[in-house]
Amino acid sequence: MMEHATRVGNRLLAALPPADFALLAPHLRKVPLQHDAVLVGSGDRIEHLYFPCSGAIALIMELPNGQTAATAVIGNDGAVGLMTALGPVRSPLTAVVRVAGTALQISPARFHAMLERSPAVASAVQIVTRALMTQFLHVAACNALHSVEARLARWLLHIHDRTDGGDVLPLTQETLSELLGVRRTTVTHVVSALRTSRAIKSNRRGQLEIDRQRLEVVACECYKVMSRRIDRIVSQDAPRLLHAAPARDGCPSPDFPFAKTDS
Numbered sequence: 001m002m003e004h005a006t007r008v009g010n011r012l013l014a015a016l017p018p019a020d021f022a023l024l025a026p027h028l029r030k031v032p033l034q035h036d037a038v039l040v041g042s043g044d045r046i047e048h049l050y051f052p053c054s055g056a057i058a059l060i061m062e063l064p065n066g067q068t069a070a071t072a073v074i075g076n077d078g079a080v081g082l083m084t085a086l087g088p089v090r091s092p093l094t095a096v097v098r099v100a101g102t103a104l105q106i107s108p109a110r111f112h113a114m115l116e117r118s119p120a121v122a123s124a125v126q127i128v129t130r131a132l133m134t135q136f137l138h139v140a141a142c143n144a145l146h147s148v149e150a151r152l153a154r155w156l157l158h159i160h161d162r163t164d165g166g167d168v169l170p171l172t173q174e175t176l177s178e179l180l181g182v183r184r185t186t187v188t189h190v191v192s193a194l195r196t197s198r199a200i201k202s203n204r205r206g207q208l209e210i211d212r213q214r215l216e217v218v219a220c221e222c223y224k225v226m227s228r229r230i231d232r233i234v235s236q237d238a239p240r241l242l243h244a245a246p247a248r249d250g251c252p253s254p255d256f257p258f259a260k261t262d263s
Helices: 002-008 018-027 082-086 108-117 119-145 148-161 173-180 184-196 212-218 222-243
Strands: 029-033 038-040 049-052 056-062 068-074 094-099 101-106 200-202 208-210
Touching: 018 108, 018 119, 029 049, 049 056, 056 148, 056 173, 068 094, 068 119, 068 148, 068 173, 082 108, 082 119, 101 108, 108 119, 119 148, 119 222, 148 173, 148 184, 148 208, 148 212, 148 222, 173 184, 184 200
Parallel strands: none
Antiparallel strands: 029 101, 038 094, 049 101, 056 068, 056 094, 200 208
């Protein structure tokens, strides 16, 4: 199972029984997640589903007056675009790659066909939805109750959790403004305050070097509470997919390779 998880990359897909994963494998395409790439825009039809293997994707709410604020960050414990499981809907959010990585991509039509044949895949959709709703609820409460400094520290920690290592995050002030839903002048003030507390070591153009231990001190309790709850959902519920009802007949070999890899 560990070899399977390493090969697949996405924790949720790795938890699927081999027969159920084999339903998806021929239709999955490994694609790069380029920094700042928009995977789907607000109001657009969802053309692809993405199961990240590495990197971080921010879900951004855009208001009519042009203001933006992040509602969640997705890594290899989740997926982007699963709202299509509810039917052909337009995305209410913009999904933007904030830390480059890779993902397994599949079309909604292919995914829906597998969804009808596999109880385990259907359970995976429920797990992602629960984890995402947990983020939405915590972020909403945190935005209302906690300081901008604490909220920025929380976002930086969530993004850092989804990087492949290193303490330098590719985040501009414009990106931080978008994450927090505040003006860039406010971001400048907040970053300066975090540098004073040494939670941020340096602030080079387009990059933030963080001190994770000090950043955890600055962050509100939402970071640890949210992280624990999401990890509990993914870590405890995902293995139960192994015991779901088997996929229907007619699936290919579990070792079927991904359809294509884009470089």
